[in-house]
Amino acid sequence: MFGGGGGLNPRKMKQMMEQMGIDLEDLDAEEVIIRTPDEDLVFTDAQVQKMDAQGQATYQVVGSPESRPRGEGGTAAAVEGDTGAETESDADAGGAIPDSDVEIVAARTGASEADAREALEATDGDLAAAVEMLE
Numbered sequence: 536m537f538g539g540g541g542g543l544n545p546r547k548m549k550q551m552m553e554q555m556g557i558d559l560e561d562l563d564a565e566e567v568i569i570r571t572p573d574e575d576l577v578f579t580d581a582q583v584q585k586m587d588a589q590g591q592a593t594y595q596v597v598g599s600p601e602s603r604p605r606g607e608g609g610t611a612a613a614v615e616g617d618t619g620a621e622t623e624s625d626a627d628a629g630g631a632i633p634d635s636d637v638e639i640v641a642a643r644t645g646a647s648e649a650d651a652r653e654a655l656e657a658t659d660g661d662l663a664a665a666v667e668m669l670e
Contacts, residue, residue, distance in 0.1 A: 558587040567596050576600035632660055644669040 552559065562585055567578040581598035632655045640651035640662060646669045658664035 560585045574605055575603045577603055632656060636662060640665045
């Protein structure tokens with residue numbers, strides 16, 4: 536149907552897709568994160584292609600992901616809703632401030648990790664108080 540040989544000519548394929556209203560676009564993605572209930576799949580240097588067809592966008596990600604436990608490198612939204620209860624009990628139990636808490640405060644305030652850790656220690660691990668202190 537499409538001629539003999541080893542497959543479809545790429546130019547012909549592109550022409551057919553245009554006729555069907557399918558648009559392909561390569562994206563220059565630096566990082567792609569797929570968050571599941573158990574883990575984060577992080578693709579660095581992934582090849583990402585976006586396909587628009589009939590108003591629906593589909594993304595194709597090609598690469599090898601790194602699996603990370605869920606919650607590493609948390610978000611600023613976590614700080615706003617955090618009561619500090621979990622963090623205080625963690626700090627009391629081991630006396631150490633978790634690195635994830637330091638990263639959250641540093642990201643939220645723009646402070647260095649050393650300043651964020653110092654603020655967390657001064658507030659006994661209370662995320663909200665440490666953020667307030669540094670802002």
